[in-house]
Amino acid sequence: MRILVLTLICAAAAWSQDRNKPTQAKPADPDGILWLGNWDEAVKEAKARNVPIHFALHKDN
């Protein structure tokens, strides 16, 4: 029983250490959709560029 508890503690410690390890930065994709979050800025830019606004309601709270 003691051995089992000790093994579990060790496994949990190892998992926690792994989880806190900083992830290695990978090269970003060179291109993607340019997202804005501020609606007023989006309208200002859309007017200046004379283009539509795509509003993606992806997920709520």
Added chain:
Amino acid sequence: MATSTYTDSKAIVASKNWVNVVSHGDTGHGTRDVIVNGKEKKTWCKEYWGIECSVHTEGSKAVGNFMKGSYGTPTTIFCDPDGKELSRKPGSIGGSELVKMGNEALAKVPGDHVSAIDWVAAKKALAEIDEALAKEDYKKAIEALGKVSKSKVKTIAAMAEEPRKKLEEKGDALLEEAKGKIESDKAEAKKLLRKVAEQFKGLDCAKKATEALKEIKD
């Protein structure tokens, strides 16, 4: 959609013809460290390209413009440049459908459109002008001005007017300073005039400086 529609290469290309706003209130998906342009380390949202989570959470503030009460996600909405709704599609859509919706919205906006690629390049050049002006590196500012003023896109070329005016004013001020020194310190006056003539090439103040140099008798 974050890992399919929004990473679809055709949707990415087409999206440069619109302004994209994302609403996503949750941040539980976390962040990822990335290397941008092979050197710059940044922390991006795990779900969306090129942004921090604060961007998509801010986008959720705009939901009230389009939804009353409870609503389903995902929903895709296209608006005109004033923010007035043109079309809406509830549920998941693929990259091709997003492109179709966007192109239909674009067709409803008459006149010349400026792509995000031209827009971002112009903004970068305008920032370069400001930076060079602050460092009094007028030659570099003029070079950056050329990137904007020579654009084939009329809207972009028009954006060069304000910084051009600023540069002309700076050149004129140096010109006046030089003229004020002609009697007292001719050598310094000529040095200043040459500076304006060389560093502000292409502007009216440079032409005026060249003329003034010719008029100075040794």
